[in-house]
Amino acid sequence: DQQVKQNSPSLSVQEGRISILNCDYTNSMFDYFLWYKKYPAEGPTFLISISSIKDKNEDGRFTVFLNKSAKHLSLHIVPSQPGDSAVYFCAASRGGSNYQLIWGAGTKLIIKP
Amino acid sequence: GAGVSQSPSNKVTEKGKDVELRCDPISGHTALYWYRQSLGQGLEFLIYFQGNSAPDKSGLPSDRFSAERTGGSVSTLTIQRTQQEDSAVYLCASSLGLAGGLKNIQYFGAGTRLSVL
Numbered sequence: 001d002q003q004v005k006q007n008s009p010s011l012s013v014q015e016g017r018i019s020i021l022n023c024d025y026t027n028s029m030f031d032y033f034l035w036y037k038k039y040p041a042e043g044p045t046f047l048i049s050i051s052s053i054k055d056k057n058e059d060g061r062f063t064v065f066l067n068k069s070a071k072h073l074s075l076h077i078v079p080s081q082p083g084d085s086a087v088y089f090c091a092a093s094r095g096g097s098n099y100q101l102i103w104g105a106g107t108k109l110i111i112k113p
Numbered sequence: 114g115a116g117v118s119q120s121p122s123n124k125v126t127e128k129g130k131d132v133e134l135r136c137d138p139i140s141g142h143t144a145l146y147w148y149r150q151s152l153g154q155g156l157e158f159l160i161y162f163q164g165n166s167a168p169d170k171s172g173l174p175s176d177r178f179s180a181e182r183t184g185g186s187v188s189t190l191t192i193q194r195t196q197q198e199d200s201a202v203y204l205c206a207s208s209l210g211l212a213g214g215l216k217n218i219q220y221f222g223a224g225t226r227l228s229v230l
Contacts, residue, residue: 006155034217041224042224043204043206043223043224044156046218046219089155089156100146100158100169103156103158104155106156
């Protein structure tokens, strides 16, 4: 049962435009969501997160939006830069004493010059 | 150390051999996780250590897989009698292991790429 889903395996965006990466989840008990970025031959690195009590969190070019009623979150990158080309993973946690993250399968973002 | 360190970075082995993968977490992090990423797939949870508690082994795919964490720090993932389907990148992560939000952030090593011939 895949509790966190990233339905787009890949996404291609023109440099300078907005990249929108989507993530859906099924477990209403998730209360914290994270986005990680992964370059080839490296481990994933934390990018941005959002608590379920918020609907938006912004950090520079990166904004994460959370729609709890739809169980959907999205990561917006604007403007997109060539260095943003990577695989982006969405992850969720139930908080409390549970420290585990449930991961999506990832979306490969390609920024075209 | 400054980050999570994994060794070796690459390991090529023959089918049927045993392998040991090592993870050195960030100092002070009480939680340690092992994941596996097969080609084109997402992160597959394997095992999780938190302080002195019994590890959560629910993700281990078979009894050929085991892991230890000595002294609450370094961890070793052992795969016995390796099979070709074990070929993957094995990632280790650590976190503060405290409840709530940003304290759940996991910091990853670069991984060990295992190839079973």
